[in-house]
Amino acid sequence: MGEKVRRKIAGIAVIALAAGILHGSSAAAEAADVHVIPIDPVLTEDPDALLDLYRAGTVRAQLADPTASARCGAAAPGPVPDGEDIVVKLSPAAPFTVGKINPTTWRRPPVADPTWRMGYEGLMWMRPLARRAAMDGQTKSLDALVDQVVSFHAKNPDPKSNSYGWDEGTALRRLETENCLYALTGSEKLRKPIFNDVNVLLGFRYYGPPYAPVHNHGLMANLQIIRAGDHLHRADWTKRASDRLVAEAPLAFSKRGVIWEQASQYQVVNADLWDQAARTLAESPGTGAAVTSIRRSVANARTAFTWMTEPDGKIVQIGDSEKIDGEAANPSRAPRTFRDDQTGWIIGRWSWTDPKTSYYTIRYGPSRRAHGHHDRAGGVTYTAKGVRVLVGPGKYNYDRKNNFYAYQISAQSHNVPIPAKGKAGNGASTVSGSVAQAAAHAWTIKNTVYGTGRAHSRNVNVNRDASRMTVTDKFPKAQLWRQYWHLDPQWRRVSGVKNGKTLVFAHPSGRKLRITTTGAVSGFVKGITRPPAGWHYPSFGNRVQAYEIVIRSTAPTLTTTFTVS
Template sequence: MESYYISRSSPSDDQLQASETELGELDVDIDSLRADLASLPTPPLTGWFLLSNVKQNAVDIVRHGWAFEEFERVFVTRGPNWARYGALNRSWGYNLHAWRFMQPLLKEHSASGTSDWLAAALSPALDWIDTYITARPPEDPMAWYDMSLAMRTPMLLNLLIRVARNDAHSECLPVLTRAMILHLDVLNSEESFNVNSNHGFYVAIAQVHVSRLVPFFPGARTAGEAGLIRLRRIVDKQFSVDGIHLEHSPDYHRMLLGSFEAAIDDGLVDDPEILRRISRAANALGWMIKPDGHLVQFGDSPSTRMTIRGAHSSDPNTQFIISSGQSGQPTSEQSVTYPAGGYFFVRSPPPQVAGDVPKSSYLAFSAAFHSRTHKHADDLNLVWSDLGCEILVDSGRFGYGQLLPADSPLRKSGFYYSSRERQYVESTVAHNTLSIDNLDQQRWRRKPFGSGIVDTKEHLGVFEAIGRVVYGDYVHRRRVVFRPGKQLVLRDAVYSKKSGPRIGRLWFNISDSFCVVEEASSLVFVNSAFPRPIRLDVSGPGDLISPVRGQQEPMRGWRSRTDRCLEPIWSFGFEFMFTTRRSVETTFTLSLV
């Protein structure tokens, strides 16, 4: 690798002196530590810390800069302004400070065996350390952000072991050792560990990772013991007893489950209760996959494709779904209820052979509020696919972006991000559920209720589910009656706790594969993308709120399958008046034209 692409590959005199002084005060024998580290095999570059594949190769990163989504490239090996990127976009800053660029550089070092590629990896590491492990680091909320810290730790450890085995860069060892000791100290702090967020898992498993790979490293054993205790707390807080991730998002369920499974495969987790809970979560993931192979977009979920070549699950039923029936075992179950997690799923008929998955009718019903993490204003929301196409769809995630000011009044409505597109996908109108008095369902002032599933049943091919949610001044109860391939009926009952007239609005979002063909005496959609067009007749209570598609003011009729991208869909509703109580019915009927 040409040297002019790399700003540095050795520590500054000040860096080296400060590191050696501190290690001396900690009584760390650097020569003994070097010998112990050098005796280890090179750690793997994949595992629990690789949440998605890094598609960029090392040559491209060094020559043209590290690429993240649609943002400008960052020349990480040439001394970038590290603090700039997180200030512009939190996701950009997090991925940069997690050293997402490091894996391809170290992978190239493994493949080539040359010191040049180790120098390329050392350049951003030393520059980052010189920037943030100093008396006056820049203000940067993403540098020691819990996820950045957790994901950076295995990359730093991998680099440390490589340097110990390479005499050409031995002077870097004290600087990297000092940085690793500080990383363990910060990981051990209570400020870095949030048991109520999936982030807590990554902090805890990073501690265990270091202790298993280098148990002799200063502070590693203590960190590992604390990490194991934290993991037990995390699995109890993050997954319900029936295996549902408690952050209202199938994609975060997928992500955390995959990390747990990778940690189990890496030999880092062997606690029996954790293994049981993760086994249930692996089975639940299969039910979250729609007939088109994508995850249901409840909560903060992009449209993640699950049926990809090489996809693997530890659960045989889920493996059957994600492999499109090529491996694993089919289930005979047509529906499943998660009374603790707050979900109900139907897949009918259950696929039995390769090619069957896209043919099933599918319904997903959500009645859950376990915390405010990733929670949209979407109680009693549902998603429906049938006859080979999506029908009722969810708004998705859109991405995070910049935070609202702490004193913003929108915070009291449950919003945390400033983007109007983000606020839209969180709002009630962007989901298939009920709003009262034109307000979003309350999240901020309401105590999480857990699961709102009341009852579910199946009889002669008809599936029913009941969910009930209590708000500050009203109660909403929804009965779902589903006849696969034929009809979906929603019976919504609302009870007001205050006097006076109130307005109920039922909102629905229809896939853009349909077109509106009639909205006078009845509302009719047709999907003509199939050999035989599919007709959807809709009848509901009160007054029809006319369908719109991709409306800007006010925003209505959008979905986000990938972050920061909106696509138009059909949005419509029914408005009705009530005082104390009102029960209404909405019917969706399918037929082939």
């Protein structure tokens, strides 16, 4: 590391000491035996973590912590003293030492899970260590981290394909780390690694037009390329990434402000990131019209996100979504129903201030994509009297080889009907009728999600005063079909048997749920593992048992009613 860089780090340490945040004397600091690095929340698109990484630090934050503007995320809790081995533990793999990593693990990582591999090969585990080392003025430790980045690129060069950590997602995460390290050190050793990863994101592996639809990964890639261009004075990078942002912004949201990624959590992720894109573009001449348009879209997106916020203040879990905080609406301006035919969302509620109001969602619309699930055959969620009743599965992981992921995106894990031997596909799904009254809303969804030979219609009627949802399904050309229903994990069965027509459940709040059907109850299970059935995923990697109820048809029309008391 050059003398200029050492002076930069020393300056950070001096300012940090004056600000009272330096973590003790580096000479006296004792390194932890192993730095246990948890899964980075950026990997699961946690909105707060992404903002920490993509939002420029405020003047106040910079004064409180000079490393804030490096956008490295949170610092490691333990010191990273100069001259000592930096030993890292990324569970469930064995610990490894920076500078001594077996290069074969870049191409054959010890863990198969794709999220783990992205964090490992994306060098995301370096960011907390780098920030802590910079805060403590440990220049040699920063040297070691920079050298490990250089070693990765030397011993695992770009194969010009998506293999070995050279897909767009992993290259993006690596560029985030390299930008963090460059902001902390200014090391010229990082120039070639940054060039390599920018090259991936400017080429055919880019997750965006013309290679793929607009997606949050492409948006993040452009923001990181602009930052890299600023670091290395590459105006060509900055211009190309800025031009892509301007061109793609009109394609990011529907007219109502809903993203095309079909997941409620990604609604706020995209709104936040496009807000940062507008702030970034505002610094470039000639982008005024684009910035104004983006800010208008972001405002619409935030309004749509308030609709995706349940009465309990958390979001409704649609698509790959965790049960995160939502956003309150302005009750004086918000109506009672929201409908977006472009993206396939219906949302209804009767109050924006009463936590016990009824709330529901219905899914239809375009083919499944991005973070969406097979819920387009009129998949519903329902909340009444302050408790969630019918829920979506949530987000467990992104491992396509994992059975719990397969369950996560399947029609079976949603509140939809499935015909015998039916498989959800890309058939059309539209609203064919609707009625909105003061105390009740009714919607009819017609679709060919299961194929043209299994055309289906679903009528959903929600009654505010009765705290009741009634769902009627018809498959004119199918002799047998089943409705799948998924209760919030807090419900406990009180009564009801297989082949019956009534089930009763109790909630810890004291509420009761009565389910009646014109069909017959085939079963009610929870916590089955092979194959998965009866699970809910409130957060990434976390699964809890929850009732999955299956009701079979016994006549051409099947109606099931949910009443909360």
